[in-house]
Amino acid sequence: MPVSLSTAASLYDRVRRVIPPIEWPAFTDDIDAILALKRQHNAVILAHNYQTPEIFHCVADIVGDSLALARKAMSVDADVILLAGVHFMAETAKLLNPGKTVLIPDLGAGCSLAESVTAEDVRLMRQRYPGVPVVTYVNTSAAVKAESDICCTSSNALQVVESLGAPRVIMLPDEYLARNIAAQTKIEIIAWKGHCEVHERFTPTDIRELREAHPGVTVLAHPECPPEVVAEADFAGSTAAMSDYVGRHKPARVVLMTECSMSDNVAVEHPEVDFVRPCNLCPHMKRITLANIRTALEQNRHIVTIDADVAGRARRAVERMLAI
Numbered sequence: 001m002p003v004s005l006s007t008a009a010s011l012y013d014r015v016r017r018v019i020p021p022i023e024w025p026a027f028t029d030d031i032d033a034i035l036a037l038k039r040q041h042n043a044v045i046l047a048h049n050y051q052t053p054e055i056f057h058c059v060a061d062i063v064g065d066s067l068a069l070a071r072k073a074m075s076v077d078a079d080v081i082l083l084a085g086v087h088f089m090a091e092t093a094k095l096l097n098p099g100k101t102v103l104i105p106d107l108g109a110g111c112s113l114a115e116s117v118t119a120e121d122v123r124l125m126r127q128r129y130p131g132v133p134v135v136t137y138v139n140t141s142a143a144v145k146a147e148s149d150i151c152c153t154s155s156n157a158l159q160v161v162e163s164l165g166a167p168r169v170i171m172l173p174d175e176y177l178a179r180n181i182a183a184q185t186k187i188e189i190i191a192w193k194g195h196c197e198v199h200e201r202f203t204p205t206d207i208r209e210l211r212e213a214h215p216g217v218t219v220l221a222h223p224e225c226p227p228e229v230v231a232e233a234d235f236a237g238s239t240a241a242m243s244d245y246v247g248r249h250k251p252a253r254v255v256l257m258t259e260c261s262m263s264d265n266v267a268v269e270h271p272e273v274d275f276v277r278p279c280n281l282c283p284h285m286k287r288i289t290l291a292n293i294r295t296a297l298e299q300n301r302h303i304v305t306i307d308a309d310v311a312g313r314a315r316r317a318v319e320r321m322l323a324i
């Protein structure tokens with residue numbers, strides 16, 4: 001059943017500040033179809049904060065950062081979970097709700113961090129540092145999680161590291177997240193050499209130039225940014241923490257040192273805040289589109305599967321994190 005004109009109009013009202021009127025007609029057909037397909041297949045769409053506004057605000061049922069999506073995936077009652085995000089997020093949803101069909105619209109939606117480390121690398125690190133616990137960022141494959149003691153996200157990394165009662169921990173694969181956490185704790189952190197290809201491109205000079213061009217601007221950074229960038233920012237936190245910061249402090253002018261769609265999605269909620277927009281696109285997140293979400297629901301693809309032995313061990317590491 002097509003969305004009624006009034007529903008389409010009210011959806012556009014929501015996103016009119018971030019989607020120009022000339023672009024909107026290109027989306028309505030797919031939005032109509034996706035809303036109908038969700039009802040037909042008893043499906044829900046989980047969307048990460050980096051999804052484009054026509055996905056995030058118009059077809060998603062549940063939105064958030066990696067931690068929120070993992071928590072919410074656990075209690076989804078529908079038959080099908082479609083993950084509008086990258087592959088490790090879909091795997092995490094499958095780990096936590098294995099009875100559901102989990103779909104990802106494009107199998108190529110990867111992550112440079114997840115690519116930077118293998119299960120064999122983790123086994124070698126354990127041999128090199130016997131007895132040192134391994135904390136693995138969720139931005140990894142299930143096979144890597146399966147070799148780990150516990151997972152973390154950018155929301156809870158400090159808490160997870162401090163929960164282990166160990167004087168030193170291995171933290172992988174994000175070198176910058178590890179160094180940003182090391183700056184906040186007495187626990188010794190052994191880092192890996194992975195980087196997020198989006199956040200590693202920001203520099204302290206970018207921030208200084210922004211402050212000169214936009215006096216008084218509040219600068220928020222994701223902890224996947226290099227430590228020198230985090231040091232120049234006014235606040236660093238996960239995508240959800242940055243969004244909360246804007247809601248709580250309502251800065252007159254703000255810049256988010258992160259993926260481009262974040263500013264659009266947060267701007268929809270806070271019309272009174274002026275967003276300065278230098279940002280970097282994540283090519284993996286941008287593989288997800290309304291068109292391939294529609295096809296995924298129509299054709300029940302691509303179904304996420306995880307080897308049972310790997311899944312059992314990976315689930316333990318994720319559940320241990322969620323228990324904190």
Ligand code: 13P
Nearest residue numbers: 065066067153154238239
């Ligand atoms: P968050 O957990 O902060 O949403 O980050 C996920 C991610 O991929 C950031 O690049």
Ligand code: SF4
Nearest residue numbers: 111112196197198282
């Ligand atoms: Fe991975 Fe960076 Fe893209 Fe997040 S923004 S999915 S960490 S490449």
